[in-house]
Amino acid sequence: MLKIVHTADIHAGKPLSFELEEERRYIRRREIETTLWRIVDFAREENAQILLIAGDLFEHLYARPSWVKDAASLFSTIPETRVFMAPGNHDPLLPDSLYYSVDWPENVTVFDSAGLSRVSFEVNGIELDVYGLGWTTFVQRTPLIQGFKVERRDRLNIVLLHGDLAEESVYLPVHQDHISSSGADYFALGHIHVPMARNIGGSTVVYAGCPEPLDFGDEGQRGVYLVTCTGPGDLSAEFVPMAMRTVRAVELDLTGLDTGEQVRNAILSVDNREIRQRDIWKISLTGRLNPETGLDLIGLRHEFAGEFFSLRLEPEFVLDYDLGPLVDPENQSLEARFVQKLMELKRQSEQKGDTEAVEIIDRAMYYGLDALRQGEIITRRRLDS
Numbered sequence: 001m002l003k004i005v006h007t008a009d010i011h012a013g014k015p016l017s018f019e020l021e022e023e024r025r026y027i028r029r030r031e032i033e034t035t036l037w038r039i040v041d042f043a044r045e046e047n048a049q050i051l052l053i054a055g056d057l058f059e060h061l062y063a064r065p066s067w068v069k070d071a072a073s074l075f076s077t078i079p080e081t082r083v084f085m086a087p088g089n090h091d092p093l094l095p096d097s098l099y100y101s102v103d104w105p106e107n108v109t110v111f112d113s114a115g116l117s118r119v120s121f122e123v124n125g126i127e128l129d130v131y132g133l134g135w136t137t138f139v140q141r142t143p144l145i146q147g148f149k150v151e152r153r154d155r156l157n158i159v160l161l162h163g164d165l166a167e168e169s170v171y172l173p174v175h176q177d178h179i180s181s182s183g184a185d186y187f188a189l190g191h192i193h194v195p196m197a198r199n200i201g202g203s204t205v206v207y208a209g210c211p212e213p214l215d216f217g218d219e220g221q222r223g224v225y226l227v228t229c230t231g232p233g234d235l236s237a238e239f240v241p242m243a244m245r246t247v248r249a250v251e252l253d254l255t256g257l258d259t260g261e262q263v264r265n266a267i268l269s270v271d272n273r274e275i276r277q278r279d280i281w282k283i284s285l286t287g288r289l290n291p292e293t294g295l296d297l298i299g300l301r302h303e304f305a306g307e308f309f310s311l312r313l314e315p316e317f318v319l320d321y322d323l324g325p326l327v328d329p330e331n332q333s334l335e336a337r338f339v340q341k342l343m344e345l346k347r348q349s350e351q352k353g354d355t356e357a358v359e360i361i362d363r364a365m366y367y368g369l370d371a372l373r374q375g376e377i378i379t380r381r382r383l384d385s
């Protein structure tokens with residue numbers, strides 16, 4: 001039997017995009033840099049004969065040369081595992097690439113040309129061909145695998161590359177019919193950060209996804225794929241979660257909460273403490289909130305530094321102003337005249353059945369009241385009703 005660990009998109013050196021207190025920036029940066037070590041440990045525990053890295057291993061613009069040196073010595077600790085790397089759009093093989101800065105150990109192959117090349121060998125009686133290519137630029141519009149066919153169908157055929165499963169893309173478009181006509185058993189892909197496995201025309205096509213979440217788009221589980229194979233045509237790919245932290249996005253309805261303490265308690269009721277302190281959170285605050293509460297979102301984030309590893313608070317609530325006294329025609333204050341004018345416009349739009357205008361007027365009214373009463377406007381993605 002043959003075991004393969006497939007990963008991609010580690011992005012070592014990538015600047016962080018989460019809200020993090022100073023010392024946690026270091027912790028998180030190290031967690032991303034050491035992902036490769038955890039993956040190599042996993043390959044060792046599984047006795048995997050092959051480790052595939054489908055590009056964006058590191059950031060050409062930010063990675064430290066010593067990290068790549070360390071990666072090279074790391075691979076020398078698994079001499080029985082063949083390591084294949086296919087550079088992607090974040091670590092292309094430019095003349096000053098860190099891929100060229102080290103002597104990779106004998107078990108490592110870097111696919112260093114923009115056309116597919118092949119490495120043939122045998123593992124436990126299984127003969128296989130690994131094809132791969134490496135990016136040499138930051139942008140690649142040409143569908144480089146168009147017309148590709150494996151040379152020997154009686155072997156296990158693997159294709160390793162960083163590319164985009166889309167018809168039109170500046171990130172090496174990989175068309176479904178190029179896959180179906182290739183005759184390859186397994187496409188080990190990188191680029192899309194969401195893990196997924198599909199069958200396309202008899203080929204198993206897998207995006208390993210980023211093993212650690214890198215931004216708020218990376219919600220949900222992250223890890224690597226473990227592929228087991230008993231011969232050509234008999235292959236199964238299993239997702240193995242491995243990320244140290246998960247990105248979690250939740251909504252919290254503030255409607256009916258009157259005081260700051262109530263809002264604090266609501267935020268602290270999100271999941272249990274262990275998960276709050278481990279994970280990376282985005283909490284969208286929705287609903288209608290008593291304007292007297294005077295929420296200071298930046299202050300709250302610092303206050304909860306011990307409660308959440310990382311916390312982003314997205315204001316999507318509206319302040320629930322009491323419009324009663326403002327629509328009284330006797331009231332001629334600036335606020336009252338502003339509200340009365342907008343109410344008049346809103347009535348006209350309602351009569352015309354213009355629901356879009358009604359929504360815009362509602363939003364304008366709350367923004368205007370924010371400005372007049374709070375001295376600042378809380379921008380929101382949508383207006384909850």
Ligand SMILES: [Mn+2]
Pocket residue numbers: 009011056090191192
């Ligand atoms: Mn990537």
